[in-house]
Amino acid sequence: MTGVGLLTRFALRRSRVLVLAWAVVLTSLCYASAAATDGLYPTSADRVSAAESVNASSALVALYGPIVDVHSLGELAMTKTTVTYAVLVMALVIALVRRHTRVEEESGRAELLGGLAVDPRAPLVSAIAVGAVVSVLVAGLAAAGDVAGGLPVVGSLWFAGSWLGIGLVGTGIGAVTAQVSADARTCGAVAAGVVAALFGLRALGDTTSAGWLAWLSPFGWSTRLHAWSGPRGWVLLLDLALALALAVAALALRAHRDLGGGLLADRPGAATGPRRLADVIALNLEVHATTLAVWTVACALLGALMAAIVPGVGSLFDSDRARELMERLGGVGAVQETLVAALVSVGAVVITCFVATVVGHAGAEEQDGRTEEVLATATTRSRAFAAIAVVALGGAAWLLLVTGSAMALGSLGTQVSAAGVLGAALVQIPAVWVVAALALLAVAVRSGWGIAGWVLVVGFFVLGPLAELLRLPGWVAGLSPYSHVPKVPAQPLHALPEVLLTLLATLLVLAAWWRYRERDIG
Amino acid sequence: MDDVSRSEQEVIAVRGLVKTFGRTRALDGLDLSVRAGEVHGFLGPNGAGKSTTIRILLGLLRRDAGEVRLFDGDPWSQAADLHRRLAYVPGDVTLWPNLSGGEVIDLFLRMRGARPDHPWRGELLERFQLDPTKKGRAYSKGNRQKVALVAALAAPADLLILDEPTSGLDPLMEEVFADCIAQRRAEGTTVLLSSHILSEVERLADRVTIIRDGRAVETGSLAQMRHLHRSQVRAEVAGEVPDLSGVPGVHDLSVEGSVVTCTVEPEGLSAVLTALTGAGVRTLTSAPPSLEQLFLDAYRGEPVP
Numbered sequence: 001m002t003g004v005g006l007l008t009r010f011a012l013r014r015s016r017v018l019v020l021a022w023a024v025v026l027t028s029l030c031y032a033s034a035a036a037t038d039g040l041y042p043t044s045a046d047r048v049s050a051a052e053s054v055n056a057s058s059a060l061v062a063l064y065g066p067i068v069d070v071h072s073l074g075e076l077a078m079t080k081t082t083v084t085y086a087v088l089v090m091a092l093v094i095a096l097v098r099r100h101t102r103v104e105e106e107s108g109r110a111e112l113l114g115g116l117a118v119d120p121r122a123p124l125v126s127a128i129a130v131g132a133v134v135s136v137l138v139a140g141l142a143a144a145g146d147v148a149g150g151l152p153v154v155g156s157l158w159f160a161g162s163w164l165g166i167g168l169v170g171t172g173i174g175a176v177t178a179q180v181s182a183d184a185r186t187c188g189a190v191a192a193g194v195v196a197a198l199f200g201l202r203a204l205g206d207t208t209s210a211g212w213l214a215w216l217s218p219f220g221w222s223t224r225l226h227a228w229s230g231p232r233g234w235v236l237l238l239d240l241a242l243a244l245a246l247a248v249a250a251l252a253l254r255a256h257r258d259l260g261g262g263l264l265a266d267r268p269g270a271a272t273g274p275r276r277l278a279d280v281i282a283l284n285l286e287v288h289a290t291t292l293a294v295w296t297v298a299c300a301l302l303g304a305l306m307a308a309i310v311p312g313v314g315s316l317f318d319s320d321r322a323r324e325l326m327e328r329l330g331g332v333g334a335v336q337e338t339l340v341a342a343l344v345s346v347g348a349v350v351i352t353c354f355v356a357t358v359v360g361h362a363g364a365e366e367q368d369g370r371t372e373e374v375l376a377t378a379t380t381r382s383r384a385f386a387a388i389a390v391v392a393l394g395g396a397a398w399l400l401l402v403t404g405s406a407m408a409l410g411s412l413g414t415q416v417s418a419a420g421v422l423g424a425a426l427v428q429i430p431a432v433w434v435v436a437a438l439a440l441l442a443v444a445v446r447s448g449w450g451i452a453g454w455v456l457v458v459g460f461f462v463l464g465p466l467a468e469l470l471r472l473p474g475w476v477a478g479l480s481p482y483s484h485v486p487k488v489p490a491q492p493l494h495a496l497p498e499v500l501l502t503l504l505a506t507l508l509v510l511a512a513w514w515r516y517r518e519r520d521i522g
Numbered sequence: 523m524d525d526v527s528r529s530e531q532e533v534i535a536v537r538g539l540v541k542t543f544g545r546t547r548a549l550d551g552l553d554l555s556v557r558a559g560e561v562h563g564f565l566g567p568n569g570a571g572k573s574t575t576i577r578i579l580l581g582l583l584r585r586d587a588g589e590v591r592l593f594d595g596d597p598w599s600q601a602a603d604l605h606r607r608l609a610y611v612p613g614d615v616t617l618w619p620n621l622s623g624g625e626v627i628d629l630f631l632r633m634r635g636a637r638p639d640h641p642w643r644g645e646l647l648e649r650f651q652l653d654p655t656k657k658g659r660a661y662s663k664g665n666r667q668k669v670a671l672v673a674a675l676a677a678p679a680d681l682l683i684l685d686e687p688t689s690g691l692d693p694l695m696e697e698v699f700a701d702c703i704a705q706r707r708a709e710g711t712t713v714l715l716s717s718h719i720l721s722e723v724e725r726l727a728d729r730v731t732i733i734r735d736g737r738a739v740e741t742g743s744l745a746q747m748r749h750l751h752r753s754q755v756r757a758e759v760a761g762e763v764p765d766l767s768g769v770p771g772v773h774d775l776s777v778e779g780s781v782v783t784c785t786v787e788p789e790g791l792s793a794v795l796t797a798l799t800g801a802g803v804r805t806l807t808s809a810p811p812s813l814e815q816l817f818l819d820a821y822r823g824e825p826v827p
Contacts, residue, residue, distance in 0.1 A: 106619060106659055182659060183619060260659075268655035269622025277625060278632035287618060368616045373670075376580050376610035376683075377633035380602040521582040 003118030007126035011100045012133065017451070019134055021458050022092045027141040029085055030078075032465050034149025037077035044071065051076050062203040063309060065223040074155040074228040078146070082162060082227070083219050087199060089138055089163050090170035093131040094191045097174030100127040102184045105260045114259055124254050128175050128247050135167025158227035165225075165239025169218045170195075172246025179253040182262035189294060218242065280379045284387040288358060292395055295354050296402055302350070303403040306343045307410020307421070310336050336416050340424050341487040344404070348428035348482060349461050351399045352435050355392045356453030359439040362388040363450020371447075372521055381517040389440060389509060396432045400425045420489030427488050430501035434481035435460060437508030444512035447522070531558040532591070533681055533712045534579060539588035541574055541736075548574045550736035551588070556714055561707050563727030564716040571736040572716040573613060576685050579714075580610060593680070606635045609674035613686040613716075615666040617658030623665070624654030627673040636677035643676040649698050664690035675702055682706065682713045688722060700726060752785040754809045755794060760802035769793045780804075 012019070041047040051070035054060045065083035067075050075082075101124055104110040110123055119125075143160035147153055177191040198217040205214025206223075214220030218239055225235040257263060276282050365371050375384060404425025408418040435456050442452030460480040467477035477483055481504075484497045534556035541549040549571045556562040566572050577583040579592055581601030590597055595604050617626055628638040647654055652668045661669065667690045674682060682703075688696045703713060703726050717723050723730060724744065731741040740747065752773065758781050766772050766782065771790025776783050786794050798806065 183657075185620070266657055266660055269620075269625060269657050271622070271624040271654045273625040273628030273632070273638065277629050280633065283618075283629060286621070290620075369612060369614060370616050370618065372577070372580075372582055373610075373612060373615070373630070374633065375582055375601070376605060376612075377630060378602045378606045378635045379633055518584075520584055522577070 001119045001122055001125060003113070003116070003122040004126045004129065007100075007113075007118070007122055008129045008133070011096075011126060011130045015096055015099065015130070019092070019096070019137070021454070022088070023134075023138055023141055025458055025462055026085065026088060026092075026138055027145040028462055028466065030081055030142045030145035031149045033079075033081055034074075034077050034146045034151045037073060038150060041073075041076065047071065047073060047076050051079075054079060057309075058207045060309060062207050063305065065202065065219070066206055068223060068226055069229040072155075072228040074146070074151045074159065077149070077151060078159055078228075081142075082159065082222050083199075083202065086163055086166040086219065086222060087195065089135070089167050090173070090195055092138070093134055093167050093170040094174035094177070094195070095188075096134060097127045097131050097171055098178050098184060098187055098191065100130060101175070102178040102181075102187045106182065106184045108260075110259060120259070121251060121254060124175060124178075124250060127178075128171055128250070131171025131174060132168060135164050135171060138167060139164035152228075155228040155231075158225060158231040158233075161233075161236050162222040162225050162227055165236050165243075166218055166222060168243035169239050169246070172243045172250065175250035176246050176253065179250055179257065180262055181264045182260060182266050185290060186262075186264070189290070192294070280374050280384050280387040281390055283374070284391050287361070288391050288395070291354070291357065292391075292398075295351075295395075295399055299347075299351065299399045299403040300406040302347060303406025303408075303425075304410050306340075306347065306403075307407045309343070310339055310411065310414065310416060336414075337420065337490040338487070340407070340411075340416060340421055341490045344407070344421075344424040344428060345482060345485065347403050347425065348400065348432050348485070349457060351396055351403065351428075352432050352453075352457045354399055355396050355432065355436040355439060356457050358388065358392040358395060359436070359443050359453040360450040363443045363447045366443075366447035366521060367450075369522075375521055382513065385444070385513050385516040388443075389513075392436045392440060393433055393505075393509070396436055397429050400429050400432065417489060423493065424488045427485055427493060427498060428482075430498050430505060431481040431485045433505035434501050434508065437505040437512065441508050441512040441515070444516040445519070532556065533558050533593060534562075534714060535589070535591040535594075536575070536579075537589040539575065539578065539590060540586045541571075541578060541583060542586055548736055549578075549585075549588075552733060552736055553738045553741070554731050555741070556712060557729075558712055559707070559710050560728040561703065561713040561715060561726050563723035563730040564714055564733070565718065565720070565723060565730055566716075566733040567718060570733045572733065573685055574736075575733075576610075576683055576714070576716060579683065580605070607679065608681040608683055609634060609677075609679040610683045611667075611670045611674045611685065611687045613689060615663075615670040617661065617666055617669060619657065619659035621658050622655050623652060623658070623661060623669045626658065626669055627654065627676065630670075630673035631677055634677070634679075636679075638676070640677045643672065646672045646676055646702070649702070650695060662690070664692065664695065667691055668695070671699065671702075675706070678709075679711060682711060682715075684713065685716045686718070687715070688717070688719060696722065752787050753791060754783075755786050755791075755807070756781070756783045757798050757806045758782075758804040759798060760804055762801060764797040764801045766794060766797060769797065 041050050048070045051067040051072075054064065054067050055070070063084060064079045067079060069075055101110075104123065113123060114120070139160040142163050143156045146156035146159060173191055173194055177194060178187050180190050181187050199219055202214045202217040202220040205211050205217070205220055214224070221235050221238050224232070226232050253263065277286060371384065375381065404422040407425065408422040411418050411421045436453075438456055439453035442449040460482055463480045464477045464483060466472075481501055484501060486492070486494045486497060532555055534554060536552060536554040539549050539552040539554075540547070552571065552575060554564070554575065564572055564575070574583065578585050578590060579597050581597045581599075581604070584598055592604050593607060597604060617623070621629070627643065631638040631643075646652075650668045650672060652665060652672060656665070658666075667687065671687060674684070688699055691699060700722065703715070707713060707726075713726075715723060715727060727744070729741070729743045730747065731738050733739065752771075760780075763777050763780060763782055766775055766784060769790055770793070771787035772784050772794060773787075774783075774785045782798075784794070
């Protein structure tokens with residue numbers, strides 16, 4: 001098919017930073033989990049007891065999936081990786097496929113190709129090829145990370161097979177959902193919904209008597225592969241068959257629609273603009289309304305899920321070393337409260353991704369020329385900057401409030417104080433604001449640096465574990481604003497770091513504002 | 523008297539404007555003067571610096587040197603206030619994918635400080651045959667252009683800054699556009715019309731500035747420019763074709779049978795006519811140079827790209 005090879009190489013080149021960043025994160029997660037487990041659970045008895053506590057908690061099984069062989073070191077080490085982090089693998093390939101199909105069509109760039117000697121199916125085929133190549137790459141690196149972390153080679157390879165299967169199915173899901181709507185964001189939302197449904201099916205199947213439900217989900221297949229003891233290779237054929245079926249379906253759907261069109265008809269909009277849509281701040285809120293709504297629901301669910309996990313945690317951390325790890329994560333305090341602080345700090349990093357999308361979008365708006373159109377009206381630079389800052393900073397605070405409130409509601413009637421849980425979420429706001437302010441500064445210096453938000457989130461997220469693994473001096477990990485947040489409710493609230501973080505965020509935002517007013521637009 | 527004082531008032535005054543991007547000198551001492559109430563054509567090939575000039579006028583880019591005044595104000599420091607008096611149509615309109623055309627038109631009008639319920643809005647939608655309920659992503663290039671044009675024209679403005687506004691419009695819509703501009707001009711609106719469609723500028727513009735490599739190479743009314751330039755002469759003679767190659771001011775000479783065509787500078791016209799008359803003229807056409815011709819002249823001597 002003409003053009004597939006060329007387009008695939010071109011797409012891989014354009015997405016190399018994204019792919020490499022995710023691959024590094026995912027590989028380090030595998031390596032860190034593999035390397036840490038032996039130290040955490042040195043004896044076979046420790047491992048069995050840890051694995052049995054996971055299996056005993058419905059909340060943990062819902063989140064991570066069951067541990068099939070409680071004696072297996074590899075399976076315990078990969079508890080979070082097999083199902084939960086596999087969601088990240090699926091998200092990566094879906095994002096890639098969407099980026100090189102629907103986003104290209106929406107921007108009109110695909111139309112340029114339409115005029116060249118390129119087969120009409122080539123962009124979709126090459127996007128599928130990109131997804132497959134990246135799946136193989138990530139799976140290969142995951143196996144390498146596991147082996148480097150001291151896990152058995154054969155088990156590591158089968159485990160990598162489960163990630164490869166998830167990656168291939170994700171590629172298929174991305175390809176099919178990209179056909180649904182003419183709006184790239186709608187396609188993304190549909191894909192996210194499909195992933196959430198598959199994860200939910202597996203969680204239900206794993207935790208209720210309706211075990212067959214988990215067989216309907218590729219996430220269920222990943223634990224049923226039995227990668228670490230007596231692997232059942234045929235399970236991977238299910239992934240392969242589903243991925244192929246999805247790819248064929250996507251190509252058939254593509255053949256039945258026009259370039260740029262979707263299966264869902266575009267609903268007509270209003271013929272006139274609402275009165276409130278009268279300035280750039282209202283405009284930016286409108287542009288991000290759907291994203292913010294989806295994030296709000298997701299954060300509420302995340303908070304509820306985290307609240308469900310906390311009560312079941314007591315027995316998991318029986319060994320002294322595990323307790324020590326938890327204490328290092330959350331400081332001195334009751335294990336449950338420590339877990340709350342640890343979970344919320346992960347939530348804060350996730351919520352910073354929202355900030356990254358807002359700031360990245362602002363950079364794209366400017367590069368596409370829409371900022372120019374806005375600034376050619378009676379809109380001041382300061383107001384245009386405020387429009388970005390309000391959504392980024394306000395959105396982050398709102399999402400942490402939602403997460404904290406959902407978690408606090410879920411904690412009512414448990415030993416953990418609801419007010420403490422809410423506080424744990426709210427104290428994260430200054431740290432998230434510092435990252436947001438840095439991202440704003442980057443995009444205020446140069447519109448092409450909109451990607452900075454993602455670089456910062458990933459960078460700060462891996463900095464802590466990486467500094468620990470490489471035994472770097474303490475100040476390296478201290479570069480991450482997240483590391484300075486008081487571990488509420490396990491520890492008392494220290495006002496000083498909060499005040500300093502807020503002050504730093506304010507200064508950075510002011511610097512960004514000043515720069516945005518002074519520089520050329522475009 | 524009122525007319526005279528108005529015509530002497532400069533809405534846009536640019537002197538010696540310089541703008542560099544890294545090593546590229548996009549504008550190199552540009553002069554531009556747009557008087558109140560005129561339609562000013564701003565002509566130049568791609569990359570000549572038209573859009574850069576417009577972006578500086580809009581306060582989007584900062585100038586490196588030179589003087590720029592817009593309504594006798596500073597377009598950089600007073601941008602937002604000055605923009606209440608003008609409307610802008612970019613050469614490449616991009617819209618928000620999930621906002622409808624109607625929503626964008628009203629948004630732009632409101633952000634300019636204008637009311638979106640002016641009767642012109644409905645008239646323009648009808649004349650441009652634009653469906654305002656479509657979402658931004660669903661519009662073709664021409665229709666996106668129409669959205670920006672309707673937004674710019676749907677409320678009174680003192681100045682219209684139009685950067686290649688008809689790119690993507692079909693000839694029928696170009697006609698509608700020309701009518702709208704003529705109408706606005708009659709009402710006293712000043713227009714800066716950047717274009718490389720010469721016939722459009724020729725038809726609409728009172729004065730023209732031609733720029734090349736970031737510098738104005740020619741500026742003035744079309745009448746003034748015609749005086750400075752050649753006429754296109756085509757004649758059929760009865761007798762032997764006279765040899766015009768020695769006549770000063772004659773260019774592009776070609777002879778086919780009894781038909782001779784050439785371009786002639788004003789000072790050479792008499793000599794040419796005398797020679798033709800001597801040979802017995804059967805038919806004679808002499809056309810003023812089209813703007814196309816002026817445009818080519820302005821760029822003559824430029825190395826072939």
